[in-house]
Amino acid sequence: MKEAVLSSAQIRAARALLRWSAADLARESALGANTIRRAEVAEGQTSLTAANELAVRRALEAAGVEFIDENGGGPGVRLRKRK
Numbered sequence: 665m666k667e668a669v670l671s672s673a674q675i676r677a678a679r680a681l682l683r684w685s686a687a688d689l690a691r692e693s694a695l696g697a698n699t700i701r702r703a704e705v706a707e708g709q710t711s712l713t714a715a716n717e718l719a720v721r722r723a724l725e726a727a728g729v730e731f732i733d734e735n736g737g738g739p740g741v742r743l744r745k746r747k
Contacts, residue, residue, distance in 0.1 A: 668733045670717055672706045678729040678741045693723035 679689055686704070690697040695716055703710035703720070712720065721731070724741075732740040 667721070668731070668739065669709055670712075670721060670731065671708055671739055672704050672710050674731060674739055674741050675700075675710065675720060675724075676704050678724045678731075681729060681741060681743055682724070682727050684727075689720065689723060692727070693719040695719055 675689075679686070682688075684692075686700045687697045689695075690700045693700075693716075699712070699716060700720070703712045703716075710717065725731070728744045728746075730742050730744050732742060
C-alpha cells in the first residue's frame with residue numbers, strides 16, 4: 665500500500681511532539697535545514713521530492729512518530745506507545 669503524502673502540518677506537529685528543531689530533523693534525515701523549513705511553510709502538501717519526503721518520514725518514524733492518514737477527520741500524527 666502506498667503511503668499518503670505528508671503535509672507540512674504533519675511534519676511540524678511531529679517535530680513538536682519530539683521537541684525537535686528543524687535542525688534536529690535535518691540532521692536525522694540527512695537533509696538541509698532550509699529544505700525542512702521550506703517544506704514546513706508550504707500550504708498543504710510540501711515541495712519535498714519523493715526521496716526527501718521518505719527520508720523525513722523514516723527519521724520521524726524511527727523516533728517514534730506514527731502518521732495518521734486522512735480518515736474523515738484529517739491527517740495527523742501521534743507518538744507510538746512505548747512497549
